[in-house]
Amino acid sequence: MGCTCSQPQQARSQARRHRPEYAIVDSNSCGLIMKKGHRVHLKSVEVEVQVKGYVATVTSTLQYVNEEELPVEALFVLPLPAEAALCHFSTKIADQEVVAEVHDKQKVQEIYADALRSGQQTFFWGETQESPGVFRLAVGNLPPKESTAVTLIYVIELAVQADDGLRFCLPSVLNPQCASTNIVACTCKVPYTLSLGIHITSSIPVSRVVSSCSLEPLIYLNTAQTQAKVSLSPGHKFNRDVEMLLYYKDAHQPTAIVEAGLPNAKQGSLMGDSLVMLSLSPEFPEEVVSSFGERGEFILVMDQSGSMAGSLMRNAKETLLLLLKSLPLGCYFNIYGFGSDFKSFFRKSVAYTQKTMEKAAEKVQAMEADMVGTEILKPLKHIYKQDHLPDHPKQVFLFTDGDVKNTKEILDLVRTHSRSHRCFTFGIGQFAGTALITGMAREGRGFAQFITSKDRLQLKVMQSLSFALQPAVVDISVKWTLPEGMSVTTLSPPLNVLFQGQRALLYAQLTGESSGSDEGTVTVHYSLEGQPVRNQFTFCLKAAEDTGLGIHRLAARSLIQSLEMEHREKKDESLREKVVELSVQSGVSSSFTAFLAVHKGSGQPVKGPLVRDAIPASYLEYDEEYDSDPGHQGKPCELYIPSSWHSPVCEYSVRASASPHCPAQREPYLDLVSLQKAAGNWDLEAKLFDVLGKTEQELAKQKPLQVDSAVWATVLALIWLHGFRTPEQEEWKFIAMKATSWIRSQKVENLSECVQAGNAVLGCRVEEEHLTYICPRHCHYYH
Template sequence: MEICGLVTEKNKPVPLKSISVELLVQDHVATVSSTLQYVNEEERPLEALFVFPLPADAAVCHFSAKIGEQEIVAEVQDRETARDRYDDAVSSGQQAFLLEESAESPDVFRLSVGCLSAGQNAAVTIIYVTELAVQDNHSLRFCLPAVLNPRYTPAGSAAGIVSEISSGAVPYTLTLSVHVSSPKPISKLESNCTLNPLVFLHSDHTQATVNLSPGHMFDKDVELFVYYQDTHQPSAVVEAGVTTAPPGSLMRDTVVMISLYPEFPEEVMSSLASRGEFVFVIDRSGSMGSMMHRGKEAQMRIESAKDTLLLLLKSLPIGCYFNIYGFGSDFESFFPQSVEYNQDTMDQALKRVKEMKADMGGTEILQPLKHIYSQPCYPDHPRQLFIFTDGEVFNTKEVLDLVKSQAHSHRCFSFGIGEGASAALITGMAREGSGHAQFITDTDRMQPKVMQSLRFALQPAVLNISVDWTLPDDVTVDTLSPPINVLFQGQRTLIYAQLKGESSGGSEGTVTVKYSLEDQPVTNQLHFCLKPTEETQLSIHRLAARTLIRSLEQEERSGAADVEGIRSRMVELSVQAGVSCVHTAFIAVNKDSRQTVKGPLLQRRVPTYDALMQADCDLLLKCSLAAYVSAPKKKFGFMTKIQNLFRRGSKKPVLCSMSAATENQTRLHLKQAEAAPELQKDLLLQLVSLQKASGCWDLDSTLADVFGKTEDELTNQKPAQVDGSVWATLLALIWLYGCKIEQQVEWQFVAMKAASWIGSQKVGDLSQCVCEGNVLLGCQVTKETLGI
């Protein structure tokens, strides 16, 4: 049996029994310590393989194993050396542990636990540090991934990222304890999972603890949201180096992490851009036919994406350009090239959107991106790319390199849909494309998050960004982060820098960020103390090392001349900082465990829970049957693509088939779904769907239905001398502000267009019209609120 194969013996207990996680949050940085408890319950020696996800920007900095009372701590070595040591140890009967990053995606790790004797226990501890992402409500988000979806692997590829398919919940438990510490008072903690009550450790609320409630099944990502007072204030963390590290090295010198929050002038933010080319790229692979979540009234992912496209198309400014792409194993676009946004092109696009299905096979995003980038840009219309996917691709780094190579010509806004979307892909595309990333998980609604990103896309591009440092004469600075090429209003920007030289404890430094915004110069400045912050446990150094390693990886992949020199520098930095990279691995060998191995090692795959495909081959194919049934001429090719999900580096697909019972059940299910009456449409989306591209509404019965009125009631209450479309548009605005104010983030641009259109019309006594509209709809909205 190949090491990379699936479990072949069913109903055998897997060796992973429990995961215990300790989370230390210090301001904007999290240190995560995970302990995995293994036990070999079989009668022969065992090798366990565990493929699992980590946050995309995590820096793994510790790996150790405890067998009985003996603990062995792993060291970082060159990857090939570490693999050789592991193979040698296992073949000679020694216990060995190998932790390595996937070559295809930096958010996937593989842990090999070698030669566990029958009945033996082993506790493996992995520690990593990561930055916490700032949300639009100014909370900080931590995610403990539970789900690693199988990456779609096209035929002929030798890619090797595949997670395991588990029938039901994973057979191990999770405990999670959280300690939060910050200079700013902690307001609250929230989670998508049940937490015990928050306990404050100090009266000033700067430290607190909380635990995950017992019984959590770890069947979805654990999300934690930390709220501080004044989260969005600029800050600096200064961390002292290690005196035993080589002089001049990153680990020896002081490192600073700067968090900046640019604030744009109000006059710039009040007039969002009306130009641009908006390209929407929608995943239409089979997995998009899955539900958004497991709760009641859950939508299919593709249906939620279609509703979101409706909102986006209605929110676009007149005079911009747009196009829509759907992709799977292949791709297609609504128009040969982006077209000007008007009533006719909007209607054409909306008709196509209604017909979209999750029927395009696998997930291959590289080719549609290449096609989009090959299209010429429109002068004075900056390109804005919106990408929606559940993030299951095998060639993440190749995609990111492509986006980065085109960063000069566009901004990329990415959306990860559902549990298990690749954080490396989603955050990476936004980072390399100077955009913004969003994750839609659990019961999140897609529309508000997408409209928040549209607001970013409509902000003017920041140009000529420069960062200047003012430091004492005996201190110099090396900036470790890549140059800043994007700034958004209220969004955090991180800068890591290495400070060389000695300074007195009370010295102060200043970092100044200058840029141009709408041809106006803007300056943001932060003063910070050079005295190191205590008890940071080298987390800032390790995040800085990870940032530098990622830049070197990008340089290596871009075809730099001195590839060997770059690789050597990466390995040296990885080993010194104790942070893994694609060319290194953590290796631990228990040399005292040598014993005679009787019989061959059994290999066991340890499953990670998969929220999309929870059973064996039958259920995986069942989930994908919609495309199989709707495209009979392509059945064989499509089935081959599904089978390829099971390949792990082998040239030959694993043969699997659908049982007759499953196929019959699934066909029946699909017929019932097609025959089922359409769910009652959301009233807000009904209203939005009726708006014209110019921003107005027609006075007709369909609009009256949204308000729960008849067309006659609307017409009879219309003030004299007021045009029907003006009256209809005014009523729509009143209804939005009076009945749907809690969803304002979703319809804000629809309302802006409507208010602008009314402002361009000749209206008599507008205040009286608003009063009449309030009476008709039972609202209390002022003219000033409507923005007219």
Template sequence: MSDCCGLLTPEKQPVPLQSIDVRVEVRDHVATVVSTLNYENKEDKPLEAVFVFPLPGDAAVCHFSAEIGQKHIVAEVKEKQQAREEYDDALSSGQQAFLLEESAESPDIFSLSVGSLPPGESASIRLEYVTELAVQADDGLRFCLPAVLNPRYQPQGSEGPSVQVSSVPTSQVPYSLSFSVQVSSPRPVSKVESSSSLEPLQYLNTDQTQASVKLAAGHKFDRDVEVLIYYKDAHQPTAVVEAGQTSAKTGTLMGDPVVMLSLYPEIPRSLESPLTSRGEFVFLLDRSASMDFPMWAGSHLTRIASARDTLLLLLKSLPMGCYFNIYSFGSTFENIFPKSVKYGQKTLNQAVKKVEEMGANLGGTEILEPLQHIYRQPCVPKRPRQLFVFTDGEVSYTKIVLDEVKTNSDSHRCFTFGIGEGACSALVCGMAREGRGHAQFITGAERMQPKVMQSLRFALQPLVADVSVTWELPDGVSATLLSPPITMLFQGQRSLIYAQLTGKSQSSDAAQGCLTVSYTVADQPSQNQLHFSLQPEQETKQDTDQNDHLPFTRFTIHRLAALTLIRSLEMEMNDQEQYNDLKSKLVELSVQSGVGSVFTAFVAVSKHDGAVVQGPLIYREDPNYMPMLRGGMLDYILYELNETNATESSEPPRDPLLQLVSLQEASGCWPLSPALAAALGQSSEEVTKTKPASSKKKVWATILVLVWLHGFTSDAKVEWELLAMKATLWLCGKRAEWIPECVEAANSLLGCNVQKGELGL
């Protein structure tokens, strides 16, 4: 990797990217993003630059344009080879041209070629994309503007170039960033939060269904900008119908209305029995060298340390009678047991000991081989397999990994966790999508444990089978499902469904539609319904005024639906016999919808009259959009640096909650010990002396911990609730008459006021 790559002057100074302006419009569960990038060529020769940058893996690029001086150029989506030829022809004839392409290795990487930028000239490049917003553990919708692009890790002997960029120190980032968000929803906006500093939230109407917020001045684009949006009544299902383009042919995707339905199926709680689940749990942990980075800037907690703590919490929260195994990977992979073993005190002790020894010392990020090894292992009969994947890394063969997960999706559910800034959204979201599971991202100062425990709750939910979707529509109207069939439902998980509406209702009244999702849980049928209007949403004058100020591309829902179809076609292209037909369909859909794909590109060529650009072209690459670099091929370098430049550093003290978690036994109880007393902030003598005489030691210790958890860490209940339920079940099994006396004594010792009923006893 070159130390001197970048958009450079003859003196090897960065060619300035002057500023970045990002404006986001969030409508319910989806977002339209407009990014404007302003460049200036301060060299004395024409310049060709390549600007590589990340986007969310599920984003649909739908507009690309540029302004050079008084010239405005709008790009068109064309078949990739055709677009490249037009771009090259334009450059050879001295015309200004731009080319935007999606990486063939991963759908969240784009490269932007800026051709023939004259000396002293400025260029303003505008990029628009639409994306779905992921739902987080606390019901917040997450929007992330990536500031980091990891180089794709490329295994030895594999073919194809890896995306390579070099690091720019934060103090030398030569451009400014402005960032604003507008939110509108049928439900009131309760709050907007961010890991970066925001200006106060401004409501735009009295019912608080519209709001705006901006990034505070002085932000350095040295990390991802993450925004969390919270609605009141977040789990209420919604439907939005978007009218088609008047210029498009009726009967096509862009010419017909498209409906987006947001569903939160309510699985009957009477069918949930999380602690009696008898699944098989397989944990796959990234141990590449980048996992030794801090969780966030200035943190003493490394990613690998946080992952170890989280694995410990997961292990302690597993139900008795399940099976489990733990894999870890880098350039090679390891597994604790030859095959999954039954969960009990002995196997738990073995696993905990191995986890505590795990370091970020396995080199690169080769996830495919351990995945294949896991899939080759026979599933434990009548034990649904649940795969948990933790990674901060990047791979150059994302699509191959996703194919592997999809091929084995009938035998397991896959839950993924992207750790730290710049985790690959295509890999993390794609594995969860193809594995019928759930994806989470841990960035900034977030704790990993709450999000992971939410996914464990999903994994502990009973398997949902026989999922079907039926439509009830007026005569003359039909619906064509554009989303992949729903194969997995979780209590509390949102599903977005896109469908094309064809035909017109014969009724003069506002037509209504109904969607019914039916499924079976524990051999019991259940269903959820959503009634919605078929009338497309009309733009209000306020929308128009806002669009004058924030000129967003329309047809957000159509383009997300097109992206859904494009991704589905891409996943089918392993079939060599149908490859050419599928490619033709994909290219046609991409061109018609204006949504980029791996087989198409945006190309813009200036058609204006005037003098051609004179002089030879200078070819440069611009890494400045990615000031931080993590993972991938640098893992080896980082590992060597850590080995040779290691310094003494004291580990931060473990928090009392994790100390208590580490002491819990597999059955759910706690033994009475000096370590337990210390974690509770008490002396061993005091804990022993206050124990009711009739109580058994483990009963007393377990009640002490439960009272402490409820009394002092109620805000972290999502982390310890499952292991507390195990403890409660253990206590109930003892049928101890002295439990009320123990609860009273524990409150007295710890200074709490927790009632027996709060403990579930």
């Protein structure tokens, strides 16, 4: 994890002299905090979630009480998910209510400067130019024994899981004892209560809701089962993240949901008109999946900055080796390492053969965390400039444990090339930048994974590889047919490609009123494996009474992001004005706006401690030589973001406090993996004997007659994997598929005898079918 900022020491020292008291957030400073990092006691958390199709509006109300004998000056601190759109924040102490409202950042800064000149202190918060930050609001003086209510509302698209479930997570970040840990659940006592209710509305029936936490029974609110509610069972201690998975029937059916605008908003404006959200998730016929012939060009990009030293780099190298061995025959690949500069294993991508695989494996073993800084933009530009290989779509796998200052520039680059490639990202450790990791995957139509201390990087990578080895639909177009008197304006950028297992949400604005019918029609055209596909369905134009405006706000955010990108390209000030107008109108912040805390009713800015959202690099005790020292022991973190949110620390790097040199044992099956050939087989050699725990004589004695030694070695390796490494099967399944395919190609006549002999010598009971079955979804890659 490298830092790309570098300020002169004099500037850093000067900035530290003016550092605000509340600027630094340590491992216990989330929630409502006082000076010196002490917390105001949290008494209850009430959460209401409104789900519309694939969008959730989350309203959280937190009740605090000052149990001190004197008034306290308090600050609310909370990281938000990078993909969430915050649209409301308020606090209420007795009759005094403070509301954060969106304003043009230039005007807010003028108010801020005027307040400073007049001796007042004013708060504002807004998105930085590089990365989203941590939300902070000075709530003022809290009298003794007085309570305060903090309410925040954000909107978020629910992530789709591999089994079509929609994941909602309420992190345990507010638990003071759990906030500073990386464990899934802690055993500490939680001195407050939690209530959580979810109301679901969809155009297709709700199937079920499951959770690792105890839930009340799902209640359907209509006979069509398109409306339902569920709640957390009373007594939940909130000592772990609350995760829920929502399932719809006919999950791949396209849907369209209409949401009414604000009654008092201007007609013709985005917030005044109704919006429609179209959901697309094509279902791929099995024959298409099994006959998919595109192999892919796999580009593996690994962070080699100093903070990756020790166990992180060791784990990353083992993962690269596993990924390298799992690639399908016939593909192309290359591997890049980056820090402040970058280098590639090959001048350009090469065909996947035994020779190139062995050469790459040797280079992987030689990789070290010896490259200063974290500069991702340079290697990406180089990768995108390379010629495209016909019938081999580019698949980029990027690994990093850090964050960067130029996140938006990187996302713009990935978005520009989204039609010709797919991007899978892996954030290693709690300080990997969420905006960077999730943003690159989102813009690159890939998948983002975060790996904390309890996760296995190998498993996460194999999950993404499984996702990557899927076909896609291209040339997607959408046509709307509405009754006379109504028109539609598309708000989302064009959708170029959609892979199996992905879902796309498209937003459009409805203008005018229907003269008759209450139904509209959507026609979706796309190409799948060169064949045109047409899908048409009708939807109801009548919006539900309870809007929640979640669709409006996510649509606004989508449009804001597109306009911001266009502004950066064209430098057109009229585009900036459009962004500000839309941001203020929708209450969704942008790079040109900020939240200004005002007293409700008076409209006057809040007076209080000076607090900015983004902590300048000068506030961090940063050592510019840090990443050049692979053996560093790390520095204590001055800014902490609980890993359960997977939030960026800030746009600058913050150091991990753990030593990178903790001991770790190599997984035995990784030794087995390293011995596999590119074609999928193993050779009967001394290193294999060591892994299997048998001597050459023992294996030779059990070997059936007239069986090739490579076949015997491969059967033994597969039996060992199935017999002793079943828990890691998701990690080595592609290794096994290649081996099974190779065995099939050898047309072994006495395979049953081989399996029986292998079981006998290894002491296993693996069925022959386990060594001959290949998942149809992936079999075309390993024939």
